[in-house]
Amino acid sequence: MVKISNWQAVLIYFAVQGASQALTLPPVASSLAQEGSWLSVPVATCASLPILGVVLILARRFPEEDLLQYGERVLGHFLGKVLGLAYVFYFLEIAALEVRRFNIFLTTDLLPQTPPVVILVLLVSLSASAARNGVEVIGRLAELFVPFGFLFMFMIFAVHLSHFRAENLRPWLGAGWGPVLANSLTTLPWLGQVFLLGIIYPVIRDQERSGRHFLLASISWGAFLSLFCMITISTFGAPLTARLTFPGYSLAERVRVGGFLEGMDVLLFVIWVTGVFLEISLFHLLAAQTLARLLHLRDYQRLVLPVGVLMVVLAQIMAENVAQLQAFLRPAVFVPFTLTFQLLFPLGLLLAAWLRGLKGADRRG
Amino acid sequence: MAEGEPRESGRPLKKSSCASGGLPPPSARGARRLPPGNTSRTSESRGLFLRRFPGMLLLLIGLLSGVYLTGCWDRVEVESLAIVLAVGVDLEPQGDGFLFTVQVARPSLLGKAGGGAMGGGGGNGGGLGQTRASWNATLPGRTLFEAERRFRRQMSRRLFLGTTKVVVIGEEAARQGVGELFDYFLRDREPRFTLLVAVARGTARGILSTEPALEKTVGQEIDLLSRYISDDSTSLFPDMADFVGRLWTPGEEAVAPALTAYEDETGSRRLRVEGLAVFRKGRLVGWFTPQESRGLLWVLGKVEGGAIDLACSQGRVALEVTGQSVRVQPGFIADRPVVEVHLRDDTNLAEEQCPGPVFTPETLKAIEMQAEDKIRDEIMTTLTKAQEMRADVFGFGRAFRGRYPGKWREMEGQWEEIFSRLEVKVTADVTIRRSGLLTETVEPR
Structure with a gap:
């Protein structure tokens, strides 16, 4: 069986997080908590740790099996299949959402004349090829791209740190913790994607150390995102930040050092595209694999292209405009939607497995 | 990658489907047997990609030709x-x-x-x-x-x-x-x-x-x-x-x-x-005016240069500002909002036309004190003008908001009114650090 290392899994996780948050920065996208909105990142990170805990305990119980395998054992044939189908839908939906946001960004800012479908088809055929080649390839690509991503981001940070405006961050808790907690709900669905680490757990080589790695990954992403949000708010001030469609991108655009260093936005875009590619590849792979398992196919590869077509189409029809998309992403809708898959189902599975005393086979040697 | 080609030849049927359709139907993609040549890799899926390489290539060419043949839209x-x-x-x-x-x-x-x-x-x-x-x-x-x-x-x-x-x-x-x-x-x-x-x-x-x-x-x-x-x-x-x-x-x-x-x-x-x-x-x-603007810039901490013109015994002295730090401290005295502004400025002696010894600690101290008064005056003049316009360009309201968010909510609605009567205390601390390439001025005998 193809295996990846903990480090690769962590990098894939960073790619997923970076791709979904680096441009839009969900924590600062609402004016709810104003200057203190970056504080909702640590809050949401803490809130996402139980998710990680649940999926890890579950994954450790069944270290060799994937979700659908133990799902069927724990819940029975029918319910297990329903659960699998639900997850296929979830992976597809999130992938399509990312494809759509990618599309929105490109047509808004970089390639307004290009028919979006061309870019989407190119992106999804690339992700299809990555998904066909399996998780190992995605892991290696993450190893190749993600460190550069962080390098560029820290370059952008360094430039902005040199004229950090602390007064833009005060008061931290102008209206108390209430708005900060409420605002953390906009971030939680994204940070909750940490549950993916539990999903890919069976393909990890050194499972004994996974727990520590994943915890560290989760916390360090939280720290990185807090810093990102802090710098963005300090640069633009909370009111303007909340009104920007792509605060992260605007931050890179504002870099101007002397007369020679400008246009970092294109750099950010380059690393963001690789992140989106990795994220979509992962969801592509997960959707195809789960679906193949569901249909009792011996290999998932033949499902990769149909799943890709579904992704492109779903991305096109999921919302008429940005406002509709935003309505879907508002906490009242998006939090229950994601938490169902990130926490509720794994928790249910774990309880059922515990009650029925089911356990996976121990790892060989 | 090119060696993927000859391996294909073992399976003529599937190859033709690649060539004709560009995108072969999934049913044509069976045959999970590894070709004998492909032994090195553990990953079966990778082998599959190599074997499908001509098909993928065709697909890619087909897609890209849409871009190349018509020209990029955003070129x-x-x-x-x-x-x-x-x-x-x-x-x-x-x-x-x-x-x-x-x-x-x-x-x-x-x-x-x-x-x-x-x-x-x-x-x-x-x-x-x-x-x-x-x-x-x-x-x-x-x-x-x-x-x-x-x-x-x-x-x-x-x-x-x-x-x-x-x-x-x-x-x-x-x-x-x-x-x-x-x-x-x-x-x-x-x-x-x-x-x-x-x-x-x-x-x-x-x-x-x-x-x-x-x-x-x-x-x-x-x-x-x-x-x-x-x-x-x-x-x-x-x-x-x-x-x-x-x-x-x-x-x-x-x-x-x-x-x-x-x-x-x-x-x-x-x-x-x-x-x-x-x-x-x-x-x-x-x-x-430019003068009033500098009064504002002192408080914003944005004075990075510029001359402070002062009088000495019988002539003029010009100090050049080289560095500045500012602390704006909002507070309340008997529930009345008050702002204290502390400035620290480093300056150079840029020009002096004063007869007699100037370059002594005592005289320089006197010049520094003059400069402090001058800066305070500039700030107060600007403040008065801003208060007349009821425009809090200094951002004092924001300082209150950062420090006393609760009280700010009470004041926010009438801030313009409060600002127009706001009491501001300015303390400046000027230090002359250097004197250029000359110590005493030119005095013909």
């Missing part, structure tokens, strides 16, 4: 762009929308040595008959976007705003309010956050049609002026992100450099920076 040739250096916004005379002025570079003349620095004023073909390195065009529109699109009627190139260095707002437009203007510049994808904001005394169009003195275009000239004005510290060039950020931030009013046109000895209209334009709630409410 932009520099020659097809009208490169905008500066834009100006005025009110339409009938009060119906805006007058949008763009200053477009003429790259062929920009390159020529000395090309357009002198030239015919405003297209009237005066001067030496040379045309300018830039061309101004003005068109009306209810919205800026409408006006911008109207330029297509008279421009052979696509207007490109990504290179815009500065947006100049006409006095009247600024008085009416600038909030709605910036919607366009922020929303549109081309203008960058780093573009500078300035206010014209008179019309923006008038400022943009002055003759650049040292640069080839007014746009470049304003951009470079903004770089060196800090040596004088009598104005401030916020970029768009800063300016708009201030418009939105409660307890802080925006300022922008005031640009004014003047006539030099040769009769040419030139441009200079003259203090600051002061806004209240996004509307222009008045101007600061």
Whole structure:
């Protein structure tokens, strides 16, 4: 069986997080908590740790099996299949959402004349090829791209740190913790994607150390995102930040050092595209694999292209405009939607497995 | 990758399906047997990709040909762009929308040595008959976007705003309010956050049609002026992100450099920076003279240079500011809001024309104290003027908001009123660090 290392899994996780948050920065996208909105990142990170805990305990119980395998054992044939189908839908939906946001960004800012479908088809055929080649390839690509991503981001940070405006961050808790907690709900669905680490757990080589790695990954992403949000708010001030469609991108655009260093936005875009590619590849792979398992196919590869077509189409029809998309992403809708898959189902599975005393086979040697 | 090809030959049936369809139906993709040649890799899926390589290649070529054959949609040739250096916004005379002025570079003349620095004023073909390195065009529109699109009627190139260095707002437009203007510049994808904001005394169009003195275009000239004005510290060039950020931030009013046109000895209209334009709630409410502007800059901590002119026994001394740190401390005395401003300034002795020994610790101390008084006076003068305009350009309200969020909520509604009577205490601490290359001044025997 193809295996990846903990480090690769962590990098894939960073790619997923970076791709979904680096441009839009969900924590600062609402004016709810104003200057203190970056504080909702640590809050949401803490809130996402139980998710990680649940999926890890579950994954450790069944270290060799994937979700659908133990799902069927724990819940029975029918319910297990329903659960699998639900997850296929979830992976597809999130992938399509990312494809759509990618599309929105490109047509808004970089390639307004290009028919979006061309870019989407190119992106999804690339992700299809990555998904066909399996998780190992995605892991290696993450190893190749993600460190550069962080390098560029820290370059952008360094430039902005040199004229950090602390007064833009005060008061931290102008209206108390209430708005900060409420605002953390906009971030939680994204940070909750940490549950993916539990999903890919069976393909990890050194499972004994996974727990520590994943915890560290989760916390360090939280720290990185807090810093990102802090710098963005300090640069633009909370009111303007909340009104920007792509605060992260605007931050890179504002870099101007002397007369020679400008246009970092294109750099950010380059690393963001690789992140989106990795994220979509992962969801592509997960959707195809789960679906193949569901249909009792011996290999998932033949499902990769149909799943890709579904992704492109779903991305096109999921919302008429940005406002509709935003309505879907508002906490009242998006939090229950994601938490169902990130926490509720794994928790249910774990309880059922515990009650029925089911356990996976121990790892060989 | 090329060795994938011969391996295919073992399975003629499947290969033909690749060649004909480009995208073989999933049913044709069975046969999970590894070809005998492929032994090295553990991953079966990788082998599959290699075996499908011709098919994938065909797919890729098919997709890319759509791009290559028709040309990229977003391909932009520099020659097809009208490169905008500066834009100006005025009110339409009938009060119906805006007058949008763009200053477009003429790259062929920009390159020529000395090309357009002198030239015919405003297209009237005066001067030496040379045309300018830039061309101004003005068109009306209810919205800026409408006006911008109207330029297509008279421009052979696509207007490109990504290179815009500065947006100049006409006095009247600024008085009416600038909030709605910036919607366009922020929303549109081309203008960058780093573009500078300035206010014209008179019309923006008038400022943009002055003759650049040292640069080839007014746009470049304003951009470079903004770089060196800090040596004088009598104005401030916020970029768009800063300016708009201030418009939105409660307890802080925006300022922008005031640009004014003047006539030099040769009769040419030139441009200079003259203090600051002061806004209240996004509307222009008045101007600061250069002197008053520095009073504000002291408090904002933006004084990076500039002369402090002082008297000594029988002459003048000039100190040059080299570094500054400021602490603004809001507080309450008997429930009355009070602000304390502490300044620390490092200075150099830049010039002194005082007979007698000056270069002693005691005399320098006396000069320092004079300078402290002078700075305090400058700040208080500016404060009084700002209080008359009820425009909290110092951001004192914001300091209260940061420090006392609860009390700020009570004060916020009447902040302008509170600010106009706000008590501000200024303490300055000036230190003379260096004296240049000379100790005592030149005194003929």
